[in-house]
Amino acid sequence: MLEPSKLAELRAELEQQRENLRKEIVEQGGDPDSDDAAIDVERGFADSAHSTAERARLLSVMKALRSNLRWVDRALTKMELGTYGTCERCGNPIGLERLEALPWAILCIDCKQKGEGR
Ligand SMILES: [Zn+2]
Numbered sequence: 001m002l003e004p005s006k007l008a009e010l011r012a013e014l015e016q017q018r019e020n021l022r023k024e025i026v027e028q029g030g031d032p033d034s035d036d037a038a039i040d041v042e043r044g045f046a047d048s049a050h051s052t053a054e055r056a057r058l059l060s061v062m063k064a065l066r067s068n069l070r071w072v073d074r075a076l077t078k079m080e081l082g083t084y085g086t087c088e089r090c091g092n093p094i095g096l097e098r099l100e101a102l103p104w105a106i107l108c109i110d111c112k113q114k115g116e117g118r
Helices: 004-027 037-045 052-081 096-101 109-113
Strands: none
Touching (some): 004 052
16 A cells, blocks of 8 residues: 555645646636537637648647546546555556556556556
């Protein structure tokens, strides 16, 4: 199990990350609480004359930001539930080194390397 001090450190990092991602989504004209990146892009472009290519680029940026945000949210939820640091697939500890490198990891390195999920 993770030490409370280490857990607090990782939580602070996740919260910082969530803050950054939400800010970035807003900067791109999106709504971080909405689930539909396409709607954001349409809304953002409603009164401008951007090209289709730019639209597509923004859509993929939005999707990436949102998917990262979801992983971060999920890790924070797991902290609430007390299951943080445990692999969602096999139930083994994820390992501190991996969590420090990737605080939103939800699979242990073995499961990750098997190529299932993230
Ligand atoms: Zn695993």
